[in-house]
Amino acid sequence: MIKTATYITTIVAIFAASTFGASLVTESFSGTTDPAGWNIQTYTGGTHTSAGTLEGESFRYGTGTGNGYMQMTEAVDYQRTTAIYTADTFSTAQDFSFTCDYNIGDTGTGADGITFFWLDKATIDSNSWNINSMSGGYGEWMGAPHGNDSGKSVGYYNGIKGYSMEFDHYDNGAGEVDEYNHFIRISDWAHSGGVGAVDRGGDDDFYYGNGWQSVEFTFDADTGTFTYQLTDTDTSAQTAVKTFTVAVLETALGTGWYETFDDAYFGIGGATGGDNDVHLIRNLDVVPEPATMLMFAMGGLALLRKKR
Secondary structure, three states: HHHHHHHHHHHHHHHOOOOOOOOEEEEOOOOOOOOOEEEEEEEEEOOOOOOOOEEHHHHOOOOOOOOOOOOEEEEOOOOOEEEEEEEEEOOOOEEEEEEEEEEOOOOOOOOOEEEEEEEEHHHHHHHOOOOHHHHOOHHHHHOOOOOOOOOOOOOOOOOEEEEEEEEEEOOOOOOOOOOOEEEEEOOOOOOOOOOOOOOOOOOOOOOOOEEEEEEEEEEEOOOOOEEEEEEOOOOOOOEEEEEEEEHHHHHHHOOOOOOOOOOOOEEEEEOOOOOOOOOEEEEEEEEEEOHHHHHHHHHHHHHHHHOO
């Protein structure tokens, strides 16, 4: 019985270690073709109501040995790239995190930005939308699908649910490019305001035109806390931290403002509108941390003890 217990304990421990904290997807985007498991679409258009012309993989990765990153936009008006990982989903009711390198150039007129987002699979399925053909909008939508039309129909899906973390650098009239991190509910494109956003106006070297930066975004399900930090990849210096909670979001914006999803798709977007700049992505890692797997492992040990 002792040998059996040891054997089962070992198997359960290995199972827990191999599943707890395993990446949903890790992708460098360093090749010359779209990686497996992704729906990636790039368009060059002319307005918020015109889908535009579909670009090929060479637009995103270059030719030959590739660029070592994915180009989401050039410094060209009305371009957008939507990249959604469709091979698997994760639960936003559990802990999760993502890290990614991004580079927002300063060779254009300054707009619009990059966004990291997640979409509710149940809503997509109930509306019979094909996740493998979904794309997002130009300009302020930053390549993410959105549930707010406002006369800008490209990328619009009525009733879609999800959330978006934006790295905005559109000039809002201050006479310079304004850096502004937003946390947004995409069903109606409601901004979280000062609760989940940081206005970096007047500090335009924060990430705009500052080379490769890294973002780390985490959600602690036990405390309902979001945290994100930005790091300069050249110096490894942490450049900012922002923390906010679901409780504070809902106090400020209303009960139910934030929803969790049992199954969510992860995506990245980048777009320009009437102004433009270069947006690049590399080295993405999305890590769901399924506590249920650890509980399953502990449950196995409990059943073993009970039988003994």
